[in-house]
Amino acid sequence: MAELTPKERMQIPRQEMPAQDPLERRYNFNEVALGFDFETARREAERCLQCKNPTCMDGCPVGVLIPQFIRHLREGDMAGAVVAMKERNSLPAICGRVCPQEVQCEATCVLAKRGAPVAIGRLERFVGDYELARRTCPLVRAAPTGMRVAVVGSGPAGLTCAVELGRRGHQVTIFESLHAAGGVLIYGIPEFRLPKWIVHAEIDYAMECLGIEIRTDHVVGRTITLDELLADYDAVFLGTGAGLPTLLNVPGVNLNGVMSANEFLTRVNLMKAYLFPEYDTPIKVGRKVAVIGAGNVAMDAARCALRLQHMRAEKEGGEPGQVYIVYRRSRQEVPARAEEFHHAEEEGVIFEFLTNPVEILGDEQKRVRGLRCVRMQLGEPDASGRRRPVPIPGSEFDLDVDMVIIAVGTTPNPVVFLNTYGLERTKEGTVVADMTTLRTTKPRVWAGGDVVTGAATVVSAMGAGKVAAADMHRFLCGEFSESEWWPAQVEAPTAGA
Amino acid sequence: MYTILKKRKLSDVTNEMVLDAPHVARRARSGQFVIVRIDERSERIPLTIADYDRSAGTITILFQEVGKSTMQLGTLQEGDHLLTCAGPLGNPTRVDHYGTVVCVGGGVGVAPIFPIARDLKEAGNTIISIIGARTRQLLIWEDRMRTVSDELIVCTDDGSYGRKALVTEPLKEVLEQRHVDRVWAVGPAIMMKFVALTTKPHNVPTVVSLNPIMVDGTGMCGCCRVLIGGQVRFVCVEGPQFDAHEVDWENLLMRMQYYKDEERLAVEHWKEHRCRLEQAEQEAEKERHRHG
Numbered sequence A: 001m002a003e004l005t006p007k008e009r010m011q012i013p014r015q016e017m018p019a020q021d022p023l024e025r026r027y028n029f030n031e032v033a034l035g036f037d038f039e040t041a042r043r044e045a046e047r048c049l050q051c052k053n054p055t056c057m058d059g060c061p062v063g064v065l066i067p068q069f070i071r072h073l074r075e076g077d078m079a080g081a082v083v084a085m086k087e088r089n090s091l092p093a094i095c096g097r098v099c100p101q102e103v104q105c106e107a108t109c110v111l112a113k114r115g116a117p118v119a120i121g122r123l124e125r126f127v128g129d130y131e132l133a134r135r136t137c138p139l140v141r142a143a144p145t146g147m148r149v150a151v152v153g154s155g156p157a158g159l160t161c162a163v164e165l166g167r168r169g170h171q172v173t174i175f176e177s178l179h180a181a182g183g184v185l186i187y188g189i190p191e192f193r194l195p196k197w198i199v200h201a202e203i204d205y206a207m208e209c210l211g212i213e214i215r216t217d218h219v220v221g222r223t224i225t226l227d228e229l230l231a232d233y234d235a236v237f238l239g240t241g242a243g244l245p246t247l248l249n250v251p252g253v254n255l256n257g258v259m260s261a262n263e264f265l266t267r268v269n270l271m272k273a274y275l276f277p278e279y280d281t282p283i284k285v286g287r288k289v290a291v292i293g294a295g296n297v298a299m300d301a302a303r304c305a306l307r308l309q310h311m312r313a314e315k316e317g318g319e320p321g322q323v324y325i326v327y328r329r330s331r332q333e334v335p336a337r338a339e340e341f342h343h344a345e346e347e348g349v350i351f352e353f354l355t356n357p358v359e360i361l362g363d364e365q366k367r368v369r370g371l372r373c374v375r376m377q378l379g380e381p382d383a384s385g386r387r388r389p390v391p392i393p394g395s396e397f398d399l400d401v402d403m404v405i406i407a408v409g410t411t412p413n414p415v416v417f418l419n420t421y422g423l424e425r426t427k428e429g430t431v432v433a434d435m436t437t438l439r440t441t442k443p444r445v446w447a448g449g450d451v452v453t454g455a456a457t458v459v460s461a462m463g464a465g466k467v468a469a470a471d472m473h474r475f476l477c478g479e480f481s482e483s484e485w486w487p488a489q490v491e492a493p494t495a496g497a
Numbered sequence B: 001m002y003t004i005l006k007k008r009k010l011s012d013v014t015n016e017m018v019l020d021a022p023h024v025a026r027r028a029r030s031g032q033f034v035i036v037r038i039d040e041r042s043e044r045i046p047l048t049i050a051d052y053d054r055s056a057g058t059i060t061i062l063f064q065e066v067g068k069s070t071m072q073l074g075t076l077q078e079g080d081h082l083l084t085c086a087g088p089l090g091n092p093t094r095v096d097h098y099g100t101v102v103c104v105g106g107g108v109g110v111a112p113i114f115p116i117a118r119d120l121k122e123a124g125n126t127i128i129s130i131i132g133a134r135t136r137q138l139l140i141w142e143d144r145m146r147t148v149s150d151e152l153i154v155c156t157d158d159g160s161y162g163r164k165a166l167v168t169e170p171l172k173e174v175l176e177q178r179h180v181d182r183v184w185a186v187g188p189a190i191m192m193k194f195v196a197l198t199t200k201p202h203n204v205p206t207v208v209s210l211n212p213i214m215v216d217g218t219g220m221c222g223c224c225r226v227l228i229g230g231q232v233r234f235v236c237v238e239g240p241q242f243d244a245h246e247v248d249w250e251n252l253l254m255r256m257q258y259y260k261d262e263e264r265l266a267v268e269h270w271k272e273h274r275c276r277l278e279q280a281e282q283e284a285e286k287e288r289h290r291h292g
Helices: A006-011 A038-045 A066-074 A078-088 A092-098 A110-114 A120-134 A156-167 A196-210 A226-232 A261-270 A296-316 A338-347 A458-476 B068-075 B107-122 B142-148 B168-177 B189-202 B249-256 B260-291
Strands: A148-152 A171-175 A213-215 A235-238 A258-260 A288-292 A322-326 A350-352 A355-362 A368-381 A387-391 A397-399 A403-406 A445-447 B002-009 B014-020 B033-037 B045-053 B058-064 B084-089 B100-106 B126-133 B151-156 B182-186 B206-209 B225-228 B231-234 B241-243
Touching: A038 A066, A038 A120, A066 A078, A066 A120, A078 A120, A092 A120, A092 A196, A092 A458, A120 A196, A148 A156, A148 A226, A156 A171, A156 A196, A156 A235, A156 A458, A196 A213, A226 A235, A235 A458, A258 A261, A261 A296, A261 A403, A288 A296, A296 A322, A296 A338, A296 A403, A322 A355, A368 A403, A445 A458, B033 B058, B045 B068, B045 B084, B045 B107, B058 B068, B058 B107, B068 B260, B100 B107, B100 B168, B100 B189, B107 B126, B107 B142, B107 B182, B126 B142, B126 B168, B142 B151, B151 B168, B168 B189, B182 B189, B189 B206, B189 B249, B225 B241, B225 B249
Parallel strands: A148 A171, A148 A235, A171 A213, A235 A445, A258 A403, A288 A322, A288 A403, A322 A350, B100 B126, B100 B182, B126 B151, B182 B206
Antiparallel strands: A355 A368, A368 A387, A368 A397, B002 B014, B014 B058, B033 B045, B033 B084, B045 B058, B206 B241, B225 B231
C-alpha cells in the first residue's frame, strides 16, 4: 500500500467490529465480538496518524507502545507488532477484549476530538489473538536472581506482577484460592465476552515461559497465613481483588431467588452451570429477572440471565421472559463499558433508569414475587462528581419479577488478612498502600489492584501489578532495605485510594 | 490432585475416606471444612474435616450418598484422585474449659462432632455425648465417640439399636437432671433446630455447625448466607459454627430447598449415565467372551 497523507488517513472510516447477530446470540454463550480479519485490521491501522507526540499512551494504565505496534501492523510486520505489544502488556488478548478503551487510550487518541478515534482495543485484540494462535514471541526470563516472591491471587493484578518479576529473573509462586487461575477473568467475566480458553492459554503460556508455579486450592489466611509466606519468601504481593459482594440493605434480601451477581456469575462462568446437568452446578433463572446496578458486572449478569432464559425457551418452549436493569441514576451515568451497555440494549435487556429498590417482596414460600421500587431524580453533584439521585416522594411501584440479582459492588475479601498483624486497612476494607510504590504498612508486603482501590477495572489492576513489581524489583536488588521501608521515616500513608 | 489413600464403606450409603492433602492437614482444626471436586464437571462440594493427621499430611472426610455428587464420590476407590481439595475453611471450634459439655451428633453429623468432642475433652471438659441415626445401619463412629466421651448415649429413630428415641429426648433429660455448661450439635438442619429449641428453655449456650448450600466456600458468592440474630452472615467465612439460639432456622431450611428440583434432575441424569455405562461394560465383556 502506498504511503497515505494524513488527510487520506482521516477519510478512512473507523472499522466496525464484526459481531454475532443480537437476536441469535441470545441463544448461546459464544463470543459476541468476532474480531478483525487481517485486511480490516490493516485498514484500521492505516487510520493512525503516527503522531510525533502521541497522547494515546497517556490513557493506558500499562503504557502499551501503541503507535509502535500499530506501525508494525500497518506495515504487515506481525512479528514486530507482537514484540512491541508484549514489551508492556503480557496479556493483550485479554485487554483487547475487556479494557474500557473509550475512557482510556481511545479517549486520548487525537482523532477522538474528531469523533472517531483509532480502534486501538480492536487492534490490540487482533495482535493478541495472532500471537496466541502462533506463540512466536515467548516472554524471556532474565538470569535467576535467587530471590523468591509469593503473589497472592491470580487475577489481573497478581498475574501481571508475577510476569513482571518473572521476567526480571525472580522465582515467583502464585497462591490462588479457587481451583482455576485468573480471578475475575475466570469467575466474573462471561464466556461470550472473554472466552475461557483464551484466559487459560494466556496464563499457561506466560507461566510456562517464566517458570512460575501456581498453587491452586490455597486460601491465604486459612491454608497458609501471610506471616508464614513472609517467613518463606523474600517479598509478597497481595492482589486478592474485591471479591466480597455487597448486598442490598432492604427487607427480603434473604428470600429464595435473591442472589449476588458474584454467585450468579460464578455459577455460570467458573462452574459452567449453563451446561447443567452435563456439569454438576445448577442454576435457576427467573421468568422476570431484575438486576440491580449498571456497572460491567450488572451488564454481565443481565446478559447471562437473558441467555439462560432464551436457552430454556428453546428447550422447553414458552416465552423466554424479561430481564430488567434497575439503576438509580440515568443513562448518562451508566458506569459500564460502552460496548457492554450497547450490547445489552441490543439483546433486549430492559433498562429502568432513575429507579431504586426499597424492598424485595416474597410469597408464602418465601420466594421472590416482586421488587418494590421508588423513582429517583438527579439532585446536586455528590463526592464522585455525579449528580446525586434522590427519591421522588410517593412514586413507589412494584416491578413484577421472580428473581433479583444484586450487582451494586464488591469489597475486598477479609479472609486473606486472618491471622496476620501490622497490615493497615481502611474502614472500607481496602489495604492502605503508598500509591507510588504500592508498599503496604507491613514491610516486604506490597498490594495492588481492587484490594487497594476497591472495585475497578482489569487493566488498572494490571497497571498496579506493574508498579508494585518495579518497586519490589528495586527491593530485591538491594536498592533499599526493610528498615528504609518508609523512605523519609515519616508516618505511613493513611489513604488507600 | 489429591489421592484417596483409604476408603471404607460404613453403610450402603456412608463412606469414609482418608485423603492425601498435606496443605490442609498442617493447619486443620476441629470445626473446619474443605471444598472438594471430583473432576472438571464437578460442583464444589463442602465436607467437614472429620479428622486429620498432621504428620502424615492426611485428612479424613465422611459423607452420605444423598445427591449426584456424593453418589459419584462414593464410586471412587483407593488410589483414585480428587481434582480439588481446598481448605481448611471456616473458623475452628472455640475450645475452652467450660465444665460439662453435651455433644450431639446426628447421622453423618457424628463425624464432625468427633474432633470437637475430642478437643473439648482435651481441654478438660466433662463430655456427655449423644449420637443418633435413623437406623442401626446408619450409625457411625460409636467406638471413636466412646474414646472421647465420659458418657455416651446412643439412639436410633426406629429402635434398631440403642435407645428408640430422637437425640433431643435424652438431651432434654440430661438438661433436666444436671448442670450443663455448653451444648454442641451437628447434624441435619432440622435436628439442630430442635436441639436449639430443647436447650433454649434451660438457657444453655448452644453451638451448631451449619451446612447451607455453598458455591466457592471462600466468601465470594454469599449463597451460604444465613440470618443470625437478624443479621446476614456468610457461613463459609464467619461460620460454620454459630449460636443456635440466634439462627433463623426457617430461613435456613427454606434456602436449603432452593435447588431441590435440580438436585433430583441431577440424580436421574447420573443414574441414567451409570446405567448406560454398565450396559456398555457388559456388552464389552460379552464381546471379549465371544472372541476369547
